[in-house]
Amino acid sequence: MLKIENLHAxxxxxxxxxxxxxxxxxxxxxxxxGPNGAGKSTLGNVLAGREGxxxxxxxxxFDGVDLLALEPEERAAAGVFLAFQxxxxxxxxxxxxxxxxxxNAQRKARGEPELDSMQFLKLVREKxxxxxxxxxxxxxxxxxxxxxxxxxxxxxxQMAVLEPKLAILDETDSGLDIDxxxxxxxxxxxxxxxxxxxxxxxHYQRLLDYIVPDFVHVLADGRIVESGxxxxxxxxxxxxxxxxxEHGEPAGAGA
Amino acid sequence: xxxxxxxSTATALRGNAEVAEALGRRYAAGFVTDIETDSLPPGLSEDxxxxxxxxxxxxxxxxxxxxxxYRHWLTMPAPHWAKLDIxxxxxxxxxxxxxxxxxxxxxxxxxxxxxxxxxxxxxxxHERARLAGVAxxxxxxxxxxxxxxxxxxxxxxxxxxxxxEAIREYPELVRQYLGSVVPPGDNYFAALNSAVFSDGSFxxxxxxxxxxxxxxxxxxxxxxxxxxxxxxxxxxxEGAYVSYLEGCTAPMRDxxxxxxxxxxxxxxxxxxxxxxxxxxxxxxxEEGRGGIYNFVTKRGDCRGDDSxxxxxxxxxxxxxxxxxxxxxxxxxxxxxxxxSVALTHxxxxxxxxxxxxxxxxxxxxxxxxxxxxxxxxxxxxxxxxKVEKGAEGARNYTQCDSLLIGKQCGAHTFPYMEVKxxxxxxxxxxxTSKISDDQLFxxxxxxxxxxxxxxxxVDGFCKQxxxxxxxxxxxxxxKLLEIxxxxxxx
Numbered sequence: 171m172l173k174i175e176n177l178h179a180x181x182x183x184x185x186x187x188x189x190x191x192x193x194x195x196x197x198x199x200x201x202x203x204g205p206n207g208a209g210k211s212t213l214g215n216v217l218a219g220r221e222g223x224x225x226x227x228x229x230x231x232f233d234g235v236d237l238l239a240l241e242p243e244e245r246a247a248a249g250v251f252l253a254f255q256x257x258x259x260x261x262x263x264x265x266x267x268x269x270x271x272x273x274n275a276q277r278k279a280r281g282e283p284e285l286d287s288m289q290f291l292k293l294v295r296e297k298x299x300x301x302x303x304x305x306x307x308x309x310x311x312x313x314x315x316x317x318x319x320x321x322x323x324x325x326x327x328q329m330a331v332l333e334p335k336l337a338i339l340d341e342t343d344s345g346l347d348i349d350x351x352x353x354x355x356x357x358x359x360x361x362x363x364x365x366x367x368x369x370x371x372x373h374y375q376r377l378l379d380y381i382v383p384d385f386v387h388v389l390a391d392g393r394i395v396e397s398g399x400x401x402x403x404x405x406x407x408x409x410x411x412x413x414x415x416e417h418g419e420p421a422g423a424g425a
Numbered sequence: 426x427x428x429x430x431x432x433s434t435a436t437a438l439r440g441n442a443e444v445a446e447a448l449g450r451r452y453a454a455g456f457v458t459d460i461e462t463d464s465l466p467p468g469l470s471e472d473x474x475x476x477x478x479x480x481x482x483x484x485x486x487x488x489x490x491x492x493x494x495y496r497h498w499l500t501m502p503a504p505h506w507a508k509l510d511i512x513x514x515x516x517x518x519x520x521x522x523x524x525x526x527x528x529x530x531x532x533x534x535x536x537x538x539x540x541x542x543x544x545x546x547x548x549x550x551h552e553r554a555r556l557a558g559v560a561x562x563x564x565x566x567x568x569x570x571x572x573x574x575x576x577x578x579x580x581x582x583x584x585x586x587x588x589x590e591a592i593r594e595y596p597e598l599v600r601q602y603l604g605s606v607v608p609p610g611d612n613y614f615a616a617l618n619s620a621v622f623s624d625g626s627f628x629x630x631x632x633x634x635x636x637x638x639x640x641x642x643x644x645x646x647x648x649x650x651x652x653x654x655x656x657x658x659x660x661x662x663e664g665a666y667v668s669y670l671e672g673c674t675a676p677m678r679d680x681x682x683x684x685x686x687x688x689x690x691x692x693x694x695x696x697x698x699x700x701x702x703x704x705x706x707x708x709x710x711e712e713g714r715g716g717i718y719n720f721v722t723k724r725g726d727c728r729g730d731d732s733x734x735x736x737x738x739x740x741x742x743x744x745x746x747x748x749x750x751x752x753x754x755x756x757x758x759x760x761x762x763x764x765s766v767a768l769t770h771x772x773x774x775x776x777x778x779x780x781x782x783x784x785x786x787x788x789x790x791x792x793x794x795x796x797x798x799x800x801x802x803x804x805x806x807x808x809x810x811k812v813e814k815g816a817e818g819a820r821n822y823t824q825c826d827s828l829l830i831g832k833q834c835g836a837h838t839f840p841y842m843e844v845k846x847x848x849x850x851x852x853x854x855x856x857t858s859k860i861s862d863d864q865l866f867x868x869x870x871x872x873x874x875x876x877x878x879x880x881x882x883v884d885g886f887c888k889q890x891x892x893x894x895x896x897x898x899x900x901x902x903x904k905l906l907e908i909x910x911x912x913x914x915x
Contacts (some may be wrong), residue, residue, distance in 0.1 A: 218870050221862060246872035258867040262885025271881065272871035279872065311885065328871065 171196045171367055172237075172336055177228035178392075179209075179216045186212040188392030189228070194336070197364040201378055202371045203403060204389035205411040210371045211255060213389070214340040217369075218252035219245050232336065246272075247279035249335030253325040253342050260312040265324070266294065268312045269331055276332065297330040301357045319350035326357040337361070338369045343377040355380030375407040388414045464523035469516050471495060474620055477522045481589050484596060494609035494619030504613050510774065510803075511745055514718070519652045519683060521621045562587060562626045562642045574638065581637050583667075584629040588656050591627035598629055602660050606689035606726045606753070614685040615722040618654045622687065625655035630665035630696075639895055641670040652683040659689070661696035663729065668699040670898055684743075686721045694729030694756065699737070701894055702750075703902055706742035708909075711771045711800075716744025723750035727759035727785075735762040736779065737893040739902040741909040744773060749807065751780035754788035754816075761790040764890040766902070768883075768909055769802030769834070778808035778839075783816035783849070792823040795887050798834035799910060805837040812849040819849040827857040828886050830879070830910070880907040 172194040179187040186209045194200050204210050216223045217230065219242035230237040232248060240248065260268065274284040285293065298305065303323055313321050322342055329337050339358070343351055358368070358381050370381055378386070378400060386403045388396040388411070396402065396414050406414065465473060465480075474495055478488040503513070561573045562585065578585050584595065591599050609619035626642040644655060661667055684706060690698050700723075709716025719742070725734035736750040752761025763779035781790035790810065798804040804827070812819045827836035838855050860882050868878035884891070884903055891899045 218866075220866050220870075242866060242869035243872050243874050246870055252870050254867065254870075258861075258863045260864055260867070260882055260885055262888035263881055268868075268871075268881070271877070272868075272873050275874065275877065276872035332871065 171233060172369075173229075173231045175229050177213075177216070177230060178226045179212055180224045180226050181212060181222060185226070186392055187216065187228075190389070190393055192387065192394060194367045194369065196335075196367055197362075198385065199362065199368040199370060199381065199383045201381075201383035201386045201400075201403060202369060202389050202394075203373070203375070203386060203406060206373070208389040209392045210373075210389055211340055214252055214338045214369070214371055217245075217338055218242060218250060243275065244279065246332075246334075247276045251329050251332055251334035251337045253322075253329060253337065253339045255341040255344060257313045257316075257321040257325055259314045259316075261314050263312050264308075265310055265312050266290075266308045269294070269328060272328070273332060294331065297327065300360050301327045301330055302353065303327050318345040319347070319353070322346060322350065322354050323357065326354055326361075330357065330361055333366075335365065336367050336369065338371065340371050341373060342370075343372055343374060351377065352380060375403045378403045390414060464520050467518050467520045469495075469519070469521060469621070473521060477621060477623075480522065480524075481592075483589075483592055486596075486600065487592055490604070490609070491620050491622075494616050495621075497610045498613070498616035498620055501610075501613050501616060511718070514683060516617075521652060521654070522623060562640075577637065582631045582634050583636050584627065585640050586627055588622070588625040588627050588658065591658075595627070595629070598660070599627065599658070602658055602689070602691055603656075604689075606691060606724050607687050607722050612722060614720045615687050618656060618685050618687045618722070621652075622654045622656035625657040625686070625688075626659075627657070628659040628667060628669060630659075630661045630667045632662040633664045634662075635665070636667040639668050639670060641672065643672045652685065654684075655686045657686070657688040658691075659698055659700070660691045661693065661698050661732075663693045664695045665693075666697045668701070668895060670701040670703070670895060672703050672705070682716075683718045684720070685718075686723075688721070688723040688750075690723075690725035690734055692725065692727050692729060692732035692734050692756075692759075695731045696729060697733045697735075698725060699735045700725070700750070701898060702736075702738040702740070703894075703898055703905065704738065704740045704742050704746070705905055707744075708742045708771070708773050709744040716773070717742065719743035719746045719748065721748040723748060724753065725751065725761070726753045727756050727761060727788075729759070730756040730785070731758050732756050733760040733762075735760075735764070735893070737764040737890065738766070738777075739887075739890070739894070739905065740765070740767040740775060740777060741905050743775075746773075746775040746777055749778050749780055749809075751782065752790065753782045753784065754790065754819075755784045756788075757785040758787040758789075759785055760788070762893075763790075763792045763794070763808075764893045765794045766797070766887045766890045766906070767795070767804055767806075768797040768906055769799070769804045770909055771800040771802060773800075773802045775803070776805045776807055778806045780809040781811070781821060783810075783812040783819040783821070783846075786815065786817045786819075788816055788819045790819075790821045792821070792825075793889050794823075794825045795890055796825070796827045796836050796838075797830065797883055797886065797906075797910075798827070798836050799830040801833045803835045803837075805839060807839040807841075809841040809843070810851055811842075812844040812846050812851065814845045816846050817848050819846060821849075821851045823851075823853045825853075825855040826886065827855075828883065829857065829859045830883075876907075876911065879910060883910060 174190055174192045177187050177190040202210055216225060225238055237245060270290045277284055313324060316324060342354055370383060383400055386398055386400055387394045465476060471492055474491050475488060478491055607615050610616055628640055630636050659669060690700060692698050706717035706719055727734055734752050740746050750763060754761050761781050767775045767777050769775050779792055792808060794806045796804040796806055806825045810821045823840060825838045829836055836857055840853050842851055844851055860879060864882055865875060865878050869875060883906055891902060894902055
């Protein structure tokens, strides 16, 4: 589904990704771990198409399509979703209205019929149940005045409604207490399916207790230096990232 | 789409259908109606004013009123423009009266071309397609061409007609109230307007009557080299209520045209007047050529206790906008409100805001101003909150927010406060923000294209003001902002 080959990317003139290779198949959950500054967030932003992230070499294909040639909104319509580390506030824009505009823009781009407000409301109700999110969140402006936990849950709720093929969770656990973390993880687990893949970017092993990955990769200095199953995350937890730097060999990780 | 009228802009455009289409989309109201016009030659003198007054069949007192205003105007210096860049205006080059020939006596006799014009502008006047629940007075250049729902309104005791008609039919009412809020010598443009005002609407809601429908005036400038000097007067007697809306458009032209209106509102005891404006005069092209100079004096007088006047404006058009819809809070416990969205793009300039003059005890005012600047435009909020000695317990809340799109535009806020009563509470909040790259990327990453994202963010920014507009017009206003902002990003 997602094939990243020898990806090099630069931000503000500084090389961040230096030959990252990764393949993600449908239905798989991959965790990307690594120390600060390893390029974890850069990876998510490059995949989602944020401006200012310049790809200098390598390729990314998504379902056989050159992902890097698409505009951010086209990537969304193709099925890529980025859950933001810092979700953005949009004052005065109703959360439900925003989500419906997003869903219909995607459907339109895919040549699917747009949902009217009744159909959309029905969909939202179903997803609310699964996500255990209060109705009240829907009536507020996008992320405005939301607590950290509410923001992250709102991201997962958006994901539930938009039903992407590939969801990238960028440090979704950051700033969450254990209860909020569990709720977010529950939401993500409810969305796991054989058709949907996840790229879970995190600094800490803690999140992976709740979202159990199929594969764990360690990102250091812009490359994947170690890959394994979920036990790798535990090893990291025990030994720290310095251990990888000493023992790990740069590896093209596969799935 | 561009009618054959020999206008140089139109001629140039006809050669290139694509450009015409693109421009037409940006300013859909930019067409010219090809209709025979009866107009006075350019120039301003006592003689011109007498002719104008005679053509309108006005009584002698009205002619004298105009002449007195004109004589006063001659003694006034042209205003000094605070934040506006504007060349001198040649008042002798303007025609002060333009009217479609064969002036209709009733809507049934209106030239089909005129009806078509208003259809195209989305304000159908004919019986079949009228806006449900909204009575419309249509002003074309200097005259009113028709008013809808007259009978329904008359049954309720409401007078809604053109100012010319009111001067003929209800001279006592007009004499009593005209100039009582904005005196002829109030300011340079108000004096000019008092001398040469052409038409506008007159509304009178008698004691205790709640006007059964929204009233609306649609102003259209069509003829070239003319100015439009409309005069609107709304009087709500004790306990009466009315909601009134005005809309404005003009053709695209290379020249600057002057629109200098005066609007007076009078609210007696416990009366409420809600006045909404959606202003979409031609703003000029991307380089600032052409466009309307919109110099307007709007003032409401809360003359009675417990009265309320509320101004809501959405200003997207005009090359230059200069207006400060104000409230004189004379009656005790009277309330004044001002909700404004002013959008400027390309080379547009806006200097707008309000004045709240607290005279009565326990008077309250609220100001919510949203300025949006894009392109190389300049957008200023200028407001005065004045609390006089006798205004015990007066309260004001002011909120001014500016949103910048791009790097070459400017936003300024000039709040003035004069408080002479120590029991008054005056609050002011101001913010300036930009549509951030983060917000845009967030929307786009969810599948929403860049332009849609911008209009969504702008719409959210204006929410507080749009809420105050009658429903149909809120939708209209939102669309207008979208169109006005086309090409503002990227």
